[in-house]
Amino acid sequence: MSADTGWPAGTARQVLITTDSTMAEAARQAARLPGPTWICALEQTAARGRRGRAWAMPPGNFAASLVLRPDGPPGQAALRSFVAALALRDACVAATGRPGAFTLKWPNDVLLNGGKLAGILLESMGQGGRVDHLIIGIGVNLAAAPDPATLEPGAVPPVSLAGETGVTVTPEAFLDLLAPAYDARERQFTTLGFAPIRTAWLAHAARLGDTVTARTARDETTGIFRDVDMEGHLVLETPKGPTRIAAADIFF
Structure with a gap:
């Protein structure tokens, strides 16, 4: 499976067999990367999610971080969590052909049939109120969902793409879908601002009105x-x- 639009021009790609975490690897490389770069790993030994929580990664699941050099203030850079969420949903729809199955949970999760399929983590690097590099980490349960017992009480139960839809996608093939999807949404954001991103995100928001x-x-x-x-x-x-x-x- 590959993206219809092809790999985005000017964006680099790394696929690692194993690393501690793609976020950590991206931070180590950020200063010397010439442009936008996706760093994908088939195994992570010390993955993490929001607020420093551990992120479980069964074999066959997706883990990647995108390194950007964004223009604008930190607040604008943070809005890329919505850009990433929309792109991630776009990629999931492209992989499965099931647009009605995927919703977005504020601030940065993608749900499949109401269960947590994917999470997004943003970290910035810079000084003096300036963002020199933004790292967008994305984890997707492509093959298997982690043990629900590892989650805090009340959290949305995890699901996997394969388990819910029967669709199997390799991490490399999913990256081929996600990279152009993100590139398209990023261009929309940088050209038109947050308003259309916000409108599109709300159109797919989970539990709006609840x-x-x-x-x-x-x-x-x-x-x-x-x-x-x-x-x-x-x-x-x-x-x-x-x-x-x-x-x-x-x-x-």
């Missing part, structure tokens, strides 16, 4: 999921009025 709980290390807020604003914040309707949340874990 009651959800946003939980941080300090507190939690429960309300009706109404919107995502132009800064990428979650907007919940609560008894105290609209509440905007910059970062949290969402529980349904």
